[in-house]
Amino acid sequence: MSEPAGAERSSASPKLQVTSPKLQPGALSELPLDHVRTLLAVVDEGTFDAAAAVLHVTPPAVSQRVKALERRTGRVLLMRTKPVRPTESGQVVVRFARQLARLERDARAELGMSDAGEAAVLPVAVNADSLATWFLSALARVPDEPRICFELRREDEDHTTSLLREGSVMAAVTSSPDAVSGCTVRRLGRMRYLPVASPEFVARRLGDWPRVPLGDVLADAPVIFFDRRDCLQDDFARKVTGGRGASPLRHYVPSSRGFVEAIEAGLGWGVVPREQAEPLLRAGTLVLLDAERVVDVPLFWQQWKLDSPALAALADAVMTTAATALDQCPRNHRTGDTGRTERAALASPV
Numbered sequence: 078m079s080e081p082a083g084a085e086r087s088s089a090s091p092k093l094q095v096t097s098p099k100l101q102p103g104a105l106s107e108l109p110l111d112h113v114r115t116l117l118a119v120v121d122e123g124t125f126d127a128a129a130a131v132l133h134v135t136p137p138a139v140s141q142r143v144k145a146l147e148r149r150t151g152r153v154l155l156m157r158t159k160p161v162r163p164t165e166s167g168q169v170v171v172r173f174a175r176q177l178a179r180l181e182r183d184a185r186a187e188l189g190m191s192d193a194g195e196a197a198v199l200p201v202a203v204n205a206d207s208l209a210t211w212f213l214s215a216l217a218r219v220p221d222e223p224r225i226c227f228e229l230r231r232e233d234e235d236h237t238t239s240l241l242r243e244g245s246v247m248a249a250v251t252s253s254p255d256a257v258s259g260c261t262v263r264r265l266g267r268m269r270y271l272p273v274a275s276p277e278f279v280a281r282r283l284g285d286w287p288r289v290p291l292g293d294v295l296a297d298a299p300v301i302f303f304d305r306r307d308c309l310q311d312d313f314a315r316k317v318t319g320g321r322g323a324s325p326l327r328h329y330v331p332s333s334r335g336f337v338e339a340i341e342a343g344l345g346w347g348v349v350p351r352e353q354a355e356p357l358l359r360a361g362t363l364v365l366l367d368a369e370r371v372v373d374v375p376l377f378w379q380q381w382k383l384d385s386p387a388l389a390a391l392a393d394a395v396m397t398t399a400a401t402a403l404d405q406c407p408r409n410h411r412t413g414d415t416g417r418t419e420r421a422a423l424a425s426p427v
Contacts, residue, residue: 108149108170110177115142116154116167117174123160146170163243172244172259176383179247183385196224197387202237202249203229205303206268207376209333210352211402212250218394223387233306241379247388248380250395260379263396266403270372271354272313273363274346281343291367292318299326299345303336309348309372316370348372352402376403 118128119139129136147154154167163171182197203212208231216227230237230246237249241257256262279286282298300310300323314323328344330336333353340347341362349363351371357363378395380388 108146108173109142112142112146112149113170113174113177115139116146116163116170117178119143119155119161120163120167120171125161168243172242172381175244175247176381179381179383179385179388183387196226197385198226198228199248199387199391200228200230200246201391202232202240202246202251204233204237204250204376205231205331205333206350207250210268210350211398212395214402215395215398216391218398219390223390225387225391227391233304238379241381247383248378248391248395251377251379252375253379254375254377257379259382261382262377262379263392265376265378265396265399266405267373267375269351269404270309270348270374271351271358272346272348272366272370272372273340273354273358274366275341275343275362276364278340278343278346279364279366282346290317295323295346295366296321297324297326299328300324301328301330301336301339301345301347303333304329304331309374310346313348313367313370313372317367373404 115128115132118131119125122128122131125139125143126136129139132139143155150166150170152166153164154170156162156164179197208229219225230240232240237246237251238253238257240246241249241251241260250265254262254264274283278298283291283294286294295314296318300314302310302323311322314321326345328339330339333350336347337349337353337357339345340349341357346366354363354365358365376399378392378399380392
């Protein structure tokens with residue numbers, strides 16, 4: 078059977094032996110490196126045609142390389158959707174391709190072979206509240222050398238670990254203490270959240286509180302949620318009401334700053350990171366609803382097991398910043414359901 082015009086045979090490319098716990102070692106005896114890079118380009122660009130344009134080859138050549146790689150591994154590596162998505166086996170090859178690319182760039186830099194001004198690109202997944210409070214300060218700590226460009230992905234906790242697993246990011250802020258395969262994990266600390274509302278909202282919606290228990294009025298009061306995965310408000314409401322969740326009168330505001338501004342505007346009550354809440358509490362624009370029940374969210378740093386100067390510099394900056402920005406005091410607490418972008422635990426007192 079004849080090959081499409083522009084197609085390439087797998088035997089014409091350099092090869093590297095690699096094994097993976099996800100695939101049978103016999104099926105991964107030798108992976109052609111240009112085929113591996115082609116698979117990565119398809120995943121990053123979303124289509125075979127776009128990958129062909131980036132690689133300066135024809136679309137049939139891209140298709141042929143991917144098919145040859147699938148024959149070599151004995152697995153389907155891509156879901157032919159729009160955009161293209163890697164299968165579980167494909168995620169293993171994609172992660173390997175990104176690690177290979179990172180090692181190649183680091184080696185060129187150490188040998189003085191990098192292009193002038195070439196910078197390392199580090200894709201990192203981070204939750205919205207960390208991004209809004211302390212994470213940018215961590216990035217500012219990273220030294221000027223090695224040169225690094227950050228590509229931040231704002232995602233919830235479940236997706237950050239998925240992005241690590243599929244190789245889309247090299248590191249992530251997550252609530253999971255369990256290391257993704259091929260990654261290391263270190264504890265960052267806990268982000269503390271305070272239940273707050275505006276004085277106008279308290280007067281209008283919370284009735285006789287604080288003369289009556291908060292639980293008697295909170296479950297029927299309008300509430301602000303970050304998105305539909307946000308469970309922090311429900312967790313807090315169940316604690317103070319004895320089992321009832323927050324009110325069905327819910328506003329969804331998927332922005333850390335917008336979330337706080339919605340509470341200030343009196344649209345509802347919500348649970349806000351302490352770093353954002355405290356200045357507003359001092360100014361009197363917010364009221365603390367419960368000083369004895371706060372929400373603690375444990376955070377962890379996961380990154381690839383990769384000897385990369387750029388990744389090491391980022392990790393050092395993140396750990397140093399987290400040591401002062403997050404709560405480091407050990408405390409016994411109950412782990413709750415998945416929260417705004419992490420896993421939450423109720424603790425007391427403030």
